[in-house]
Amino acid sequence: MARRTILMAPGLGYLALLLIVPCLIIFAYSLFERGTYGGIVYDPTLENYQRAASSLFARIFLDSVRIAATATIVALLVGYPAAYAIAQQPRNRQMALLVLVMLPFWSNYLIRTYAWIVLLNNQGLINRTLQGAGVIEQPLPLLYNEFAIVLGLVYNYVPFVILALYSSISRLGPELREASFDLGGSAWTTFRRVTLPLTVPGIAAGAVFVFVLSIGNFVTPDLLGGGQRPMLGNLIYSQYLSARDWPMGSALGFILVVIMLALLFGQAILSARASGEGEARIVPQPARVAA
C-alpha cells in the first residue's frame, strides 16, 4: 500500500496541481466579471453564462455545432467503407494498411492544414489545373469558407475514425454475416440488420472523437476558414487574447468541457448497451494526438 502511494504520488500530485487546480480556477473565473482594464472583478455573477446564450455567441455556437456535425457525418461516411475494406483484407496485410492510414495523422497538424491552403487557394493547384484544362474560367471559391473548414477537419480526423471503426468491424468475424446470407438476407439487409448494429460502439467512439475535436478546434477555422466562420475554439481564443475578457473565455471553456463530458457519457452508455453489459465505462480517447 505504502509502496503504491510512493509510486503514484508524483504523477497524481502533478495532475492535481497542473490539471485540476487550473480547471477549478477557470471555473471560478467564469463566475466573475471582467474589470474595466482587463483583469478580474471578484464579484460573483452568472452574467457570462447569460451572455453565452445571447444572439452573437449563440450564432457562433450554432455554426460550430453545424460544422462539427457535418465533419463528423462526412468522416463516418468516408471512414466506414474504408475500415470495412481493410477488415476484409488478408490478416497480414491489415496492419500495414492501418499504419498507412495513421501515418499522415502523426505529422504536424499545422502542416497538414497548410497543404490544403496550397491546394485550394485561387492560384492553388486545383484551380490552376481546372483553369488550365478549360473546365472553369474564374477560380472556384474553395478556400476561406465552411467547405474548406469541413474538408480540413475530415482530412485531419478521418484516420482515427477508420481506426476506431476497424477495431469494431474486425472483431465481428464472418460467421454472423454468413449466417445472415444463408438465411436469405441480401447484402444490404445483412449490413443494416447485422453489421451496422454490432459496430455501433466503433461508430460512437469515432463520432464523439471527431465532434469534440472539431467543435473546440482553433487552427482549422482560423487558417482554412480565414476567420469567416469562427468556431467555439476561436471564440475562447479571442476572449482570452484579444478581448482580454478571461471570465467570458472561461465560461465558454467550461461549456465546451460540459459538452464533451455529455458526449462521452452518451458514448459510454451506447457502448455498454451494444456490448450487452450493464456496466457503463468511459473509454478514454487519445484526443491530444490529433491536435
Added chain:
Amino acid sequence: MMARDPIRLWLNAHLGLVYVFLYVPILVLIALSFNKSGLPTAWTGFSTEWYGKLVANPKILSAAGNSLIVAVASTIISTVIGTLLAMGLEEGRSNPWLDALVAAPMIIPDIVLAIALLSFYTLLNMSLGLHSIVLSHAVFNIAFVCMVVRTRLKNFDRSIVEASIDLGASELTTFRRVTLPVIAPGVVAAALLSFTLSIDEFIIAYFTAGAGQGSTTFPMQIYAMIRFGVTPEINAIATIVIGFSFFLVLLSQRLNREAAP
C-alpha cells in the same frame, strides 16, 4: 456469393481513393519543396534552394532549437513520472476515479487546457517562457506515457518480481534488473510518443509561452509563417517535419512490435 464480389471491388476502390485523399496533399508539398520557383503554378526544375534558405533563417533555427529543448525536457519529466504512475496503478485494484483522472489530460480540449494553465501561471505571478511550456506539455505527456506503459505492464508476470525479492534483491535492484528490462520497449515507445506530441503541439505552447520572441516554438513559427502567406520555405519545412515524424512513428511501431510476445 456472386453479389458480394462487386461490393468488394467498390470497397477496395473506395479505400484506394481514401489513400489518395490522405497522401496527395503531403506529396504535393514534398514535390513543391524541390520546385525551383517554389510555386504550384509550374515545374521550373529541381532545386534544393529552399532548404538552403531555411538553414540560413535564424528565426526558424531558434524556433527549432526551442522546440527541441521543450520536447526533450517534457519527455524526461513525463517518462519518469508517467512510468512510476503506471507501475503504481497496475499494482493495486483499479480505481475508476484514478483512471478517469489519468485519462483526463488526453481528452480535455487543447484550448481549455491552454486557458486553464495560462490562468494558473498568471495567478501565481509566474514568469512565462520555455519552462512554462515544458510544465504544460508534461501534463498531457504524463497521461500518454502512463497509458502506453500500463499496456506493457498488463502482460507482465509479477511472480518474477516476487522471486527477485525472495532471493534477497532490494526494491531498487529488482526494478533495475527485473522490471525495467521487461517494460523497457514500452517505456521507450512512450518517450518517443511524448516527444512527438510535444514537438508538434501548438495551441498550449502559444498560450503559455509568454510574449518574448525567445520562447517561440517551431509550430508557433510555422503558424506565423502561414498567417503571413504562402511561401515556398514552408514546403521545405513541411518536408523535413513529415520525414522526421514518419521516422519517429515507424521507430516506435518497431519497438512496440519487438516487445510483443
